[in-house]
Amino acid sequence: MNLIFLGPPGAGKGTLAARVVEILHIPHISTGAIFRTAIAAQSPLGKKVKAIIDDGKLVDDATTIALVRERLMQTDTHAGYILDGFPRTIAQAEALAEFSAVDKVINFDLPDSAVLERLSGRRVCKNCGLNYHVIFNKPAQDGVCDSCGGQVYTRVDDREEAIAKRLAVYREQTEPLIGFYRDKGLLVDVDASPSVEKVVENFKAVIA
Numbered sequence: 006m007n008l009i010f011l012g013p014p015g016a017g018k019g020t021l022a023a024r025v026v027e028i029l030h031i032p033h034i035s036t037g038a039i040f041r042t043a044i045a046a047q048s049p050l051g052k053k054v055k056a057i058i059d060d061g062k063l064v065d066d067a068t069t070i071a072l073v074r075e076r077l078m079q080t081d082t083h084a085g086y087i088l089d090g091f092p093r094t095i096a097q098a099e100a101l102a103e104f105s106a107v108d109k110v111i112n113f114d115l116p117d118s119a120v121l122e123r124l125s126g127r128r129v130c131k132n133c134g135l136n137y138h139v140i141f142n143k144p145a146q147d148g149v150c151d152s153c154g155g156q157v158y159t160r161v162d163d164r165e166e167a168i169a170k171r172l173a174v175y176r177e178q179t180e181p182l183i184g185f186y187r188d189k190g191l192l193v194d195v196d197a198s199p200s201v202e203k204v205v206e207n208f209k210a211v212i213a
């Protein structure tokens with residue numbers, strides 16, 4: 006089954022994808038991982054991506070499409086895949102349609118207020134990178150990592166103003182994609198507010 010996962014930051018797409026990988030035995034393909042692999046392999050496209058990222062720019066559509074296309078030709082995608090972070094634009098969605106038939110686009114949605122609550126409560130250990138949450142997953146001692154004793158702090162990215170900005174960019178970018186796939190009858194909405202277990206259950210129901 007060929008799937009695309011959409012969802013705002015904080016919807017838990019990474020966690021959900023890991024669960025779906027176990028259930029459907031298909032690979033989770035994120036553009037971030039594709040870029041890192043290409044850079045590590047020092048392929049011609051990889052060198053190009055490295056130069057773009059080093060420059061602080063966004064990887065252009067043509068390069069991203071070429072890399073995703075290459076990735077989807079690998080044999081582990083025969084039973085399907087989960088695409089995450091791609092497509093981001095209508096141009097990318099149209100290009101994808103030319104080399105792969107998408108079965109369903111899962112829109113893991115979360116209201117803005119919930120995104121804000123989840124992300125602004127996120128804390129991370131400065132030393133080992135372990136994640137915490139002020140409501141859902143507190144360290145035993147305030148501000149101290151359970152695992153290594155390092156300082157637990159709020160990343161700049163997780164401050165409220167930064168979250169609001171990321172969310173606005175996401176909504177603006179994704180709205181056209183949602184319309185694009187809804188028109189094709191491929192979009193299914195799954196509420197990402199409940200527990201991971203419940204969201205996975207709802208996911209199973211919509212793909213059955």
Ligand SMILES: [Zn+2]
Pocket residue numbers: 130131132133134135150151152153154155
């Ligand atoms: Zn730590």
